Amino acid sequence: MKKLLIALGVLVVLVIGALVALPMFVPAEKIKDELIAQVKTATGRDLSIQGKVSVSAFPSLSVQVSNVALSNPAGFSTKDLVRLGALDVQLKIMPILSGKVEVDSFVLVDPAITLEVDKQGRANWVFDKPAGAKAADPMPTPKQQPAAGGGAPTVPDIALGDVRITNGKLTYIDGPAGTKEEVDAINLAVNLKSLADPLTAKGSLKWHAKVIELALMVAKPKAVIEGGTTQADISVSAETVKLSYKGDVTGGKAAGIKGVLDLAVPSIRNLAQWATGKPLEMAGTGLGPLAIKGNLAAGGTKVALTGTDIAIDAIKAKGDFAVDTGGVRPALKGKLDVEMLDLNPYLPPEQPAKAGGGGGQAPAGGGKAAKSDWSDDPIDASDLKAADVDFALSVGGIKVRKIQVGKSALHVGLKDGRMVADLTELALYKGSGKGRIGLDGSQPGAGLDASFTLKGLQAEPFLTDAADFNRLDGTGNFDIQVAGKGRTQRQLISDLDGKGAVSFLNGSIKGINLAAMVRNVTTAFTGGAKEMEKTDFAELGGTFTITNGIVSNHDLSMKSPLLRVEGKGTVEMPPRTVHYRIEPKAVASLEGQGGKADAAGISVPVIVEGPWDNLSYRPDLAAMVQGAATKAVEGALSGAKGVGGLLGGGSSGSGASKSPLPINPGGLFGR
Known part of the structure; x- marks a missing residue:
């Protein structure tokens, strides 16, 4: 036993000595040249290392490199795809001998990545295989051990020490669109003691001159890697938007998330201006605060948001939404219940009536008005084939200008290019109505099938609110049915x-x-x-x-x-x-x-x-x-009954015929 212990001690000393001496036998310049050659062979790109390369094997296996760049192919607007100010990688040696990877340090300093699509549609992150190059062997993966009970394989444990990105920059150039986006001041720190302990990441970046704070927590990363489920928290916070997710995350074949999504936007207009760089071109004073909170479930091709509370300005609503992209076309299903839909904050201010205006009617035989006609261009109904939709909307009331609509309900169904919108309930100024609009875009052109009924509408308050017209009173009833089809607008109208x-x-x-x-x-x-x-x-x-x-x-x-x-x-x-x-x-x-x-x-x-x-x-x-x-005039002149003295008074004597009307107009039209 004593000899065995001595032998093991000698072996340890020899291993440590070899690690210390390794950099002396394998110079850094040799490693540098070999790395440049291998990158060229694998990617066809030039790797430039202009700074110092340092290699150390004790007390940790480490490589430090500075001023590194990976080139772009010819024809792109920038020289490099990636540029690093410095790279520092250090792995602890002893844990490696026991099958565990412990990163003592992984630091990227001043990394700059430029992603670009040129005007021909080529992407600089797609690597062409160099001429004459052999297919590369697949990169070896860590040896995986089957989990107990035949489940997902296990992976070696990993521990992260000082893992950071400092002052990074990401640029995206879209040549065909002529746009450029930049994200800079990227700083990120990651902490992971082991795969069984929580993984945390915290950092920030700057986009459009505003700082965005990022945070991530995964309770048990190992469970996700092995196809299990664990808790996770994700948050994104900026001056213009706050987004958070708290719930479960699952790995493996059933990968997905299930938890609570919370979105808060202080001002939709400010968010749009920040994101696009220009003011939102929409009339009115609305689109202020936005808040969405609901239960999010996503996995595979399905995403669902249920039990959702939505608030936009003063509008409050509840709804459920689901999207499935696994079919021939996306399938959307949902419902939305709105308490009161006040559209006035989203409308432009009303223009005052022009002095002397009479409704804009052209005089008889008079001036020219704007010429308009039906289009002979083919009707494009392709949007009706973009998705299948099953959506129900109900509102407690609607306000548009002065018009006030009562409780109403609408169901929209869209499948295989055929849409049916059913207005199942409409309350309008003591009247009630129903309607249906069918649009068929499954064949070239479009088909229309519509009907609408409204009974008991009180005309005076409705016309007063709708057009400031209070000259007509009464109870209005409407019943309209229309159908037609055509490949152009003119054909459709002509077929109605x-x-x-x-x-x-x-x-x-x-x-x-x-x-x-x-x-x-x-x-x-x-x-x-x-x-x-x-x-x-x-x-x-x-x-x-x-x-x-x-x-x-x-x-x-x-x-x-x-x-x-x-x-x-x-x-x-x-x-x-x-x-x-x-x-x-x-x-x-x-x-x-x-x-x-x-x-x-x-x-x-x-x-x-x-x-x-x-x-x-x-x-x-x-x-x-x-x-x-003519007959009426003749009857009046002869004293016959009918209009009587409407055209003039007859004889003034005692034998004069009397008007059949209980009035005496005298001489409305003269004698």
Whole structure:
């Protein structure tokens, strides 16, 4: 035994002596030349070592190199891919003899890495195989031992001492886009006593003149390496954004994470300006604070964020989201419940009405308006094939300008290029509605199939909030259906078919009182409070059909005391023209509700026609003279019942016929 111990002691002394003497037999310059040659053979690049190379084998195996550079191929804007101010690597010898790797020191000083894509699309980090070079043998890996129970193999233990990156710099140059990004002041320190102990990393970097703090903690790195699960914390913090993740991380074939994600942005606008270098071009005053917190699960091709609380400015919402990229196209599924969606902070300020404006209508036969037409370019519906979507949105209310929408719900489904958006609930000014829009982009062009119904809309508050128009009151009902398809916008419009109905019931037109005008012409036109005047109607509306893009209406009707309005005509959408005839008629009846639409009276037809951007309006005098107006005049002159004295008072004697109206207009149209 004594001799054995002596022999082992001699062996140890010889090993230590050999390690001490090794650098003397293998000069640093020899190692330097061999390293340069090997890099050239493997990568085809030039390795430049302009500084001193120091090699030591005791008390630790170490290499110190300064002023090192790895070149770029010809044609790139920068000379080097990598440049190091200094590299210091030291490994403890004794742990290596026992199969354990302990890094005593690994320090990179002033590393500068420049990644570049040239204008031809070549990347400088892709190494071409040198001509005549043999395929390199795969790099040997540490010997792995099977884990107990047949699980993932084990790896030798590793301990890290002084592991640092000091004053690093990373540059990315995109030649085709003409852009350049730089991250500098990179400082990172890593600590790991063993693979069974926590791995920690802490550092910082500077991007766009702002410091970003980074921190990482992995509780048991060995568990991750061997395919197990352990806890991890990751945080990124800057003046404009804070992001953290706390949860589990799993390695091996089932690699993934599962934990809590927390994102906080003090100002979305400031974040966008910092990231892009220019202000966010979006109207309004919104896009301030953003906060997202939810349960994040990611692994393989799937990412899910559930139980998520979202806050953007004053908007509060809850939702679930999931993405799977493992199919033919990405599949997105989710739901979002919003308490109140106030869009006003994101809209531009309203422009004041121009003085003397009348709605921008072109005068009859008048000036030119902006010319517009349908496009003959092929419809690009490729975006409908970019992903499959199943998404549900519900809101407690929506505010847009002064318009206030009540509780509403929308479901959007998109699969194989076909989208269906179902408006399953809409509350709008005491009315309720439903709608559906279908878009088919599975074939060249696009198909449209849409329908919408709304009942019980209170017209006056809606029009007041929507357009500051308070002249129409009543209960509005709408029913519209339309469908068509085409490869171009013009073909789609020309193929549209459908039908619909619009009506306003038990309402009034404010600001004018036709019955009062007939009773007393003078005060009706020159006196009295006009804001208090109104003309009641029982019905106002009509139905329409659409055939090959031509909208036809033959039953426009308004029933009001002393007034009937009828209309019919077409709106030709493919050529963007209108041919319409409106017939306002003064009648001898105070009935609105239940009154006859065809009551006899004086009619002055108005023709509306022309292109959409330059409509003309003119009275159809010939029809007035030849039609019912002539009969009404003849009846009045002969004292017949009907309009009576509407066109003038008859005889003033006792035998004069009396007007059938409970009024005496005197001489509304002169004697």
